[in-house]
Amino acid sequence: MSGSDDAVLDLRAVHRTHGVGPAAVHALRGVSLVVRPGELVAVMGPSGSGKSTLLALAGGLDRPTGGEVRVEGQPLGALDRRGLAQLRRRRIGYIFQQLNLLGSLSALENVALPLELDGTSGRRARALAMAALTEVGLPALGDRFPDQLSGGQQQRVAIARALVGERRLVLADEPTGALDSQTGEAVLHLLRRRIDAGAAGVLVTHEARHAGWADRVVFLRDGVLVDTTAPLGSVEQLLSGSDR
Amino acid sequence: MSIRHGLLALLERGQMYGYQLRAAFEESTGSTWPLNIGQVYTTLSRLERDGLVRPLPESEAGQRPYEITDAGRADLALWFATPISRTDRPRDELAIKLALALTTPGVDVRSVVQAQRSATMRALQELTRLKYGSNRPEDLPWRLVLDSMVFQAEAEVRWLDHCETSLVRHQPSGPAPPASRPDDPDARDAARWAGEEARR
Numbered sequence: 001m002s003g004s005d006d007a008v009l010d011l012r013a014v015h016r017t018h019g020v021g022p023a024a025v026h027a028l029r030g031v032s033l034v035v036r037p038g039e040l041v042a043v044m045g046p047s048g049s050g051k052s053t054l055l056a057l058a059g060g061l062d063r064p065t066g067g068e069v070r071v072e073g074q075p076l077g078a079l080d081r082r083g084l085a086q087l088r089r090r091r092i093g094y095i096f097q098q099l100n101l102l103g104s105l106s107a108l109e110n111v112a113l114p115l116e117l118d119g120t121s122g123r124r125a126r127a128l129a130m131a132a133l134t135e136v137g138l139p140a141l142g143d144r145f146p147d148q149l150s151g152g153q154q155q156r157v158a159i160a161r162a163l164v165g166e167r168r169l170v171l172a173d174e175p176t177g178a179l180d181s182q183t184g185e186a187v188l189h190l191l192r193r194r195i196d197a198g199a200a201g202v203l204v205t206h207e208a209r210h211a212g213w214a215d216r217v218v219f220l221r222d223g224v225l226v227d228t229t230a231p232l233g234s235v236e237q238l239l240s241g242s243d244r
Numbered sequence: 245m246s247i248r249h250g251l252l253a254l255l256e257r258g259q260m261y262g263y264q265l266r267a268a269f270e271e272s273t274g275s276t277w278p279l280n281i282g283q284v285y286t287t288l289s290r291l292e293r294d295g296l297v298r299p300l301p302e303s304e305a306g307q308r309p310y311e312i313t314d315a316g317r318a319d320l321a322l323w324f325a326t327p328i329s330r331t332d333r334p335r336d337e338l339a340i341k342l343a344l345a346l347t348t349p350g351v352d353v354r355s356v357v358q359a360q361r362s363a364t365m366r367a368l369q370e371l372t373r374l375k376y377g378s379n380r381p382e383d384l385p386w387r388l389v390l391d392s393m394v395f396q397a398e399a400e401v402r403w404l405d406h407c408e409t410s411l412v413r414h415q416p417s418g419p420a421p422p423a424s425r426p427d428d429p430d431a432r433d434a435a436r437w438a439g440e441e442a443r444r
Contacts (some may be wrong), residue, residue, distance in 0.1 A: 044365075046409060052358065058316075093314065189376070192376065206363060208397065208398045208401035208402065209368070209372075209395070209398040211368070212365075212368040212371065212374075212394065212397075212398075213369075213372050215369075217365050217366075217369065219358070219407075227362055228362070229362050229365050229369065230366065
């Protein structure tokens with residue numbers, strides 16, 4: 001077993017089957033994966049290989065039919081709905097291709113929302129939201145509404161919402177979606193910076209160029225991890241070895 | 245390319261001697277293309293033979309700078325103006341290797357594909373890490389060179405994904421069946437597929 005004390009995310013022989021009998025679809029078949037602080041793991045694989053299922057299980061949005069998912073050592077299966085919802089709001093940030101920003105709330109209010117739902121005072125939530133907007137380079141646009149922002153700015157707001165507060169696990173599903181390559185790269189830059197500051201991340205992508213931002217890349221096929229790259233060394237090691 | 249055109253482009257900035265050229269070349273390619281000083285001097289003497297550069301008098305320190313000639317400038321301008329033909333590039337050893345793997349008995353082609361994809365993905369990670377670390381405006385030439393390698397690696401990973409998908413479609417049983425079983429439909433399919441690839 002590859003479990004680990006300092007793991008932020010620990011998937012242990014996870015299975016997810018939809019339906020029963022001959023019609024059953026095995027989305028994941030015994031996947032184990034450990035993600036530690038400061039580590040970004042990219043998950044690649046063809047459509048239908050189980051990438052999004054893996055992410056949903058890691059974030060407590062879905063429950064496995066076998067095996068166990070732990071976030072910061074806490075088995076998600078042991079939590080009731082309320083406990084799970086609380087963990088999701090406090091410790092896990094999600095970045096999806098669909099931004100799900102609320103059009104009737106300003107950028108700042110969108111970012112502050114998960115904190116306020118969790119009982120943080122309005123004032124403190126807004127201060128933390130402003131810090132997150134500053135982190136993504138939008139400190140001056142907090143008053144704007146989503147329809148007053150460009151696609152790239154909206155994506156940054158969604159990232160600020162995923163990073164706000166003390167999220168230890170950031171889960172991203174094709175976060176660069178329809179963005180142009182420069183804007184998409186800026187998004188990955190932000191994600192990378194938060195990971196380098198000590199969070200753990202899982203990035204689902206079908207683009208190798210985006211997976212290049214990860215410390216480790218795992219390949220899924222038909223619900224099984226078939227392949228993984230070794231963790232990277234330091235930049236200094238890379239430079240000294242770059243004449244290969 | 246063309247160390248030759250690389251050196252001409254550097255001399256267009258101003259006269260330089262061998263060691264300066266080597267350092268400037270490596271700087272502009274972000275050390276991704278190391279040159280030894282012998283290559284620099286061999287190239288310079290060929291450029292001189294062809295009238296594209298001319299040596300200047302030695303300095304007191306014993307260094308002989310070179311400058312670009314008008315013919316050299318014309319050659320350089322032509323190089324910048326002419327797209328690089330894909331047929332001028334070396335043959336793709338990887339494509340040939342995979343085509344051979346498909347038709348060689350006992351070779352697990354999927355393992356070959358996966359091992360290559362891991363290695364290429366790893367290279368892509370390294371390139372991205374180097375890019376992440378070079379944000380200064382003066383790093384732009386290097387970043388663009390790195391980007392070029394990033395996009396090439398990405399294309400290779402996509403092609404390997406495509407190969408894997410094709411293999412799954414043609415060989416549901418996993419490892420390549422020995423080519424000596426012509427009655428096996430999977431083997432026939434694989435052989436036909438390899439034949440089509442080889443003809444391309």
